[in-house]
Amino acid sequence: MNLSLLIPEWTALGVLLVLLIGEISWKDFSRKYSGLVSLAGCGVVFLALLLGRNHYGSAFSGTFEVTPLSVFFKMFFILTLAPVIQMARDSFENSMKNPGEYLLILWCTLIGLFFLASAKDLLLLFISLEIVTLSFYITAAFLKKDLMSIEAGLKYLILGSLASAFLIYAISLLYVMTGTTSLDGIRTASSILNPPPLMMLSFVFLIAGVGFKIASVPFQLWVPDVYEGAPSPTVAFLSVGSKAAGFLIGLKVLVAGFPFLSKELTLLFSVLAALTILYGNLGALLQTNVKRLFAYSSITHAGYLMIGIAAGKVSGVQALLFYLAAYGVSNLAAFSVITLVGKALKNDRLETYKGLSQRSPYLAGMMFLALLSLAGVPPLAGFFGKFYILLAAVQAGLSWLALLGLLAVSISLFYYLTLVKKMYIEESVQTSPIQVSSGSRVLLAVLALLIIVVGLWQAPLLSWAGQAAASLF
Amino acid sequence: MIFMILLLPWLPMLAALGILLIPKGNEDLLKKITVAICSVTSVMVLILFFQFDAARTGYQFVYRFDWVPELGITYQVGLDGINLTLCLLHALVSFAGALVSCYNKERLKEYLFFYLILTGAIYGVFTSLDMFFLYLFYETTLIPLYPMIGIWGSKNKEYGAMKLTIFITTGAVVALFGILLFYQQTGLHTFDLIQIQRHLASHPLPLDFQHVVAPLLLAGFGVIASLWPLHSWSPIGYAAAPTSVSMLHAGVLKKMGPYLIFRLAIPFMPEGIRHWSGPLSVLAGIGIIYAGYAAIRQKDLKFIVGFSSVSHMGYILLGIAAMSPAALSGAVLLMFSHGVMAACTFGLIGFMYEQTHARGVSDYGGLSVTTPFWAVCFIMASMASLGLPGFSNFASELLIFIGSWSRFPIIVSFAVFGILVTALYLLRMVQQICYGPVNPKWSKLRDIRTFSERLPFVLLLGALLLFGFWPQGLLKIIEPAIGVLLP
Numbered sequence: 001m002n003l004s005l006l007i008p009e010w011t012a013l014g015v016l017l018v019l020l021i022g023e024i025s026w027k028d029f030s031r032k033y034s035g036l037v038s039l040a041g042c043g044v045v046f047l048a049l050l051l052g053r054n055h056y057g058s059a060f061s062g063t064f065e066v067t068p069l070s071v072f073f074k075m076f077f078i079l080t081l082a083p084v085i086q087m088a089r090d091s092f093e094n095s096m097k098n099p100g101e102y103l104l105i106l107w108c109t110l111i112g113l114f115f116l117a118s119a120k121d122l123l124l125l126f127i128s129l130e131i132v133t134l135s136f137y138i139t140a141a142f143l144k145k146d147l148m149s150i151e152a153g154l155k156y157l158i159l160g161s162l163a164s165a166f167l168i169y170a171i172s173l174l175y176v177m178t179g180t181t182s183l184d185g186i187r188t189a190s191s192i193l194n195p196p197p198l199m200m201l202s203f204v205f206l207i208a209g210v211g212f213k214i215a216s217v218p219f220q221l222w223v224p225d226v227y228e229g230a231p232s233p234t235v236a237f238l239s240v241g242s243k244a245a246g247f248l249i250g251l252k253v254l255v256a257g258f259p260f261l262s263k264e265l266t267l268l269f270s271v272l273a274a275l276t277i278l279y280g281n282l283g284a285l286l287q288t289n290v291k292r293l294f295a296y297s298s299i300t301h302a303g304y305l306m307i308g309i310a311a312g313k314v315s316g317v318q319a320l321l322f323y324l325a326a327y328g329v330s331n332l333a334a335f336s337v338i339t340l341v342g343k344a345l346k347n348d349r350l351e352t353y354k355g356l357s358q359r360s361p362y363l364a365g366m367m368f369l370a371l372l373s374l375a376g377v378p379p380l381a382g383f384f385g386k387f388y389i390l391l392a393a394v395q396a397g398l399s400w401l402a403l404l405g406l407l408a409v410s411i412s413l414f415y416y417l418t419l420v421k422k423m424y425i426e427e428s429v430q431t432s433p434i435q436v437s438s439g440s441r442v443l444l445a446v447l448a449l450l451i452i453v454v455g456l457w458q459a460p461l462l463s464w465a466g467q468a469a470a471s472l473f
Numbered sequence: 474m475i476f477m478i479l480l481l482p483w484l485p486m487l488a489a490l491g492i493l494l495i496p497k498g499n500e501d502l503l504k505k506i507t508v509a510i511c512s513v514t515s516v517m518v519l520i521l522f523f524q525f526d527a528a529r530t531g532y533q534f535v536y537r538f539d540w541v542p543e544l545g546i547t548y549q550v551g552l553d554g555i556n557l558t559l560c561l562l563h564a565l566v567s568f569a570g571a572l573v574s575c576y577n578k579e580r581l582k583e584y585l586f587f588y589l590i591l592t593g594a595i596y597g598v599f600t601s602l603d604m605f606f607l608y609l610f611y612e613t614t615l616i617p618l619y620p621m622i623g624i625w626g627s628k629n630k631e632y633g634a635m636k637l638t639i640f641i642t643t644g645a646v647v648a649l650f651g652i653l654l655f656y657q658q659t660g661l662h663t664f665d666l667i668q669i670q671r672h673l674a675s676h677p678l679p680l681d682f683q684h685v686v687a688p689l690l691l692a693g694f695g696v697i698a699s700l701w702p703l704h705s706w707s708p709i710g711y712a713a714a715p716t717s718v719s720m721l722h723a724g725v726l727k728k729m730g731p732y733l734i735f736r737l738a739i740p741f742m743p744e745g746i747r748h749w750s751g752p753l754s755v756l757a758g759i760g761i762i763y764a765g766y767a768a769i770r771q772k773d774l775k776f777i778v779g780f781s782s783v784s785h786m787g788y789i790l791l792g793i794a795a796m797s798p799a800a801l802s803g804a805v806l807l808m809f810s811h812g813v814m815a816a817c818t819f820g821l822i823g824f825m826y827e828q829t830h831a832r833g834v835s836d837y838g839g840l841s842v843t844t845p846f847w848a849v850c851f852i853m854a855s856m857a858s859l860g861l862p863g864f865s866n867f868a869s870e871l872l873i874f875i876g877s878w879s880r881f882p883i884i885v886s887f888a889v890f891g892i893l894v895t896a897l898y899l900l901r902m903v904q905q906i907c908y909g910p911v912n913p914k915w916s917k918l919r920d921i922r923t924f925s926e927r928l929p930f931v932l933l934l935g936a937l938l939l940f941g942f943w944p945q946g947l948l949k950i951i952e953p954a955i956g957v958l959l960p
Contacts, residue, residue: 388544459541
């Protein structure tokens with residue numbers, strides 16, 4: 001057994017241990033050092049991933065495997081975690097006694113995500129998913145004195161448990177049918193037999209479980225409330241990391257596990273994608289709270305990502321991965337601004353953003369860039385993401401879906417530009433400048449650079465995504 | 474020469490990033506950089522214009538490198554007579570607009586930042602020969618427009634900015650849908666226009682495909698060309714926009730729609746356009762007459778000119794519908810002439826508005842007495858607009874009428890009648906503004922006096938006169954290019 005495949009996981013566990021020991025041993029550790037240690041930890045885990053990036057194989061008798069796809073997702077997760085940690089530092093470091101607790105839970109989430117990326121067995125997959133989801137319950141309800149936050153945590157807990165129940169039921173049905181929980185085993189067992197009705201039932205339950213994580217219609221109802229109430233760093237992680245985890249399960253289980261159902265999957269996902277895009281777009285039009293606005297916007301993006309699964313094949317998955325990365329950087333940049341503004345002005349209403357360009361040109365500029373990228377305006381990352389995923393849809397014969405996705409871009413411009421209007425055109429009553437910590441300045445600059453570079457020089461990320469996508473099939 | 478054409482889009486964009494580093498207070502330096510960059514790019518276009526070999530057909534100054542090989546995206550640039558003419562138009566207007574932009578007082582740095590991005594993106598559209606980059610630059614022009622109109626505009630600016638952005642984006646995505654279908658249909662897995670052209674010369678697209686996709690491109694790019702009934706963003710948007718944005722938008726951006734039809738639809742889907750040319754010509758005809766009548770009823774100067782530009786774009790679309798060499802050449806020449814004329818008119822109105830903050834026709838009177846230079850320029854621009862011989866607008870409209878007469882005699886008669894309508898509202902506007910009793914409120918208006926104020930208008934009107942008396946100067950490069958498009 002090749003334990004060196006688990007080096008990134010070992011490293012992440014190591015960081016978690018360091019944080020834990022620090023938390024216990026020094027009184028000031030939580031407030032003064034935990035954030036920096038976490039950021040440094042991100043760097044170390046990133047290096048570990050980078051050094052082992054061409055080192056593929058499987059361990060634990062085939063339940064754990066490292067493929068280009070899992071490396072892609074692990075890179076994605078660690079690069080998502082770093083901005084989230086910075087946001088957590090901005091929101092909690094000065095206002096809380098033990099901000100380190102929050103970071104500890106973030107690292108637990110990351111470890112769950114890492115195992116999820118490598119799981120080759122449904123049980124390991126389920127357990128790591130539960131680690132992720134449980135940590136999110138805690139971080140969503142982290143502001144113990146804030147009713148909204150507790151409500152968000154509770155709502156997420158109740159609906160999330162339901163989704164988990166669906167998943168575990170689907171897994172047990174699969175076990176009954178095939179006598180195995182290994183994904184390979186299910187794949188081979190199911191491709192011999194005609195799909196029996198129970199298999200279809202478990203397929204539907206799997207879609208319900210995945211749909212909850214990625215926030216697709218009709219499993220999206222929790223999103224606006226949870227996003228509104230939960231602390232901003234949690235929402236950022238939820239909207240990027242957790243959504244990516246949902247798509248990861250979708251790819252591994254639905255796309256790779258049920259190749260014989262690919263026609264049904266295409267039909268189902270293209271219809272759901274269309275509904276999700278429309279629901280998110282129309283819901284976002286009239287929002288007055290910026291986090292609710294981004295909740296609906298994240299539903300829309302889930303719809304676009306689902307087009308990638310509907311389009312299927314390597315090109316569809318490749319487009320999905322590219323879109324995910326583009327959406328990730330843009331959304332993280334937007335949430336960094338939301339965190340900073342929310343922290344400074346104690347308010348997440350859209351009105352708060354009035355005159356932001358005067359109060360902090362830097363934050364307004366970064367938000368503008370992130371919004372344009374999310375709307376899919378060139379030459380930014382989001383544009384190429386949309387372009388390629390819609391091209392993949394056309395190539396897969398889903399022209400109607402591509403047209404719908406394109407027209408939805410104009411709708412989404414309306415609400416993204418409404419926020420731009422607040423920031424740039426409308427005047428604010430207060431004009432006191434907003435302070436931005438130097439850490440966040442650097443973070444935002446890096447994210448902005450990524451948005452522009454990925455948008456203009458697409459080839460490297462695209463070929464990496466292609467390699468990862470090819471390893472799925 | 475190649476480095477020049479490569480630099481055209483990127484020089485303004487890099488300069489835009491550069492001026493972000495200059496402190497806000499240093500307005501002089503900001504202005505100097507903007508004007509310098511716009512003059513350098515304009516001079517580069519002039520050099521390319523004189524180096525261009527009119528005797529050769531096909532693209533010149535072609536340069537290509539692979540961008541995303543997996544999808545067949547290349548960064549390819551090159552010029553033929555059509556986009557060279559439009560580059561020349563943009564060179565003139567962007568330079569004039571840069572000079573005008575410098576009179577902006579509020580938040581100058583941000584304004585010039587967006588102005589440079591816009592200028593660069595437009596050069597990108599006019600130099601790229603790859604469908605992906607054509608579309609990329611085309612939609613990039615949208616980024617600066619919304620804040621530019623929203624922040625620095627006037628009267629109903631938020632509504633105007635939003636309407637303009639959403640209309641044009643919707644058009645753009647419909648056209649993108651057509652482009653994606655086209656990419657899939659050719660089966661070449663490339664966005665490289667030259668390669669596609671070579672392939673399609675021997676394997677034309679199936680007819681039913683052309684019939685479906687050509688209207689997508691026509692309607693999608695028709696939105697920005699203010700094809701009736703998709704034009705309604707245009708007068709409102711121009712009325713709200715600050716001066717140099719109106720100049721660039723009415724002058725150059727609007728021409729991107731017909732240009733992309735020339736680049737993508739006419740050579741690759743000629744049968745598709747011929748199939749739809751009847752409806753297109755009717756819409757163009759309605760646009761000419763309808764917008765003309767609408768202009769008669771307007772009281773606001775910018776609305777008059779806005780509707781007038783909708784009406785003039787109708788002639789260009791009529792030329793496209795006719796699909797004959799003469800009409801298409803006329804359409805390209807009119808894109809140039811109308812662009813220069815519209816930019817000049819909007820610049821003049823902006824100059825007056827800066828002082829008076831009044832735009833109603835009845836607010837003015839007797840300006841030929843108080844501000845003679847302004848009045849002369851304004852009258853000349855109006856005469857150009859109504860197609861007086863001697864200005865290049867006349868030559869181009871004539872070509873369009875001649876070229877489309879045999880196909881659409883009835884619509885052409887209506888279009889000729891449209892010139893009368895144009896004369897009606899323009900002459901009335903000129904009469905009320907420039908002649909008659911002097912409005913006592915504005916008896917001390919400042920005329921266009923300094924060199925840098927006069928330069929843009931002299932250049933623009935000079936170009937109109939030059940190519941009015943010598944249309945061959947442009948036609949000799951346009952006609953061979955049209956010949957390649959229409960085999």
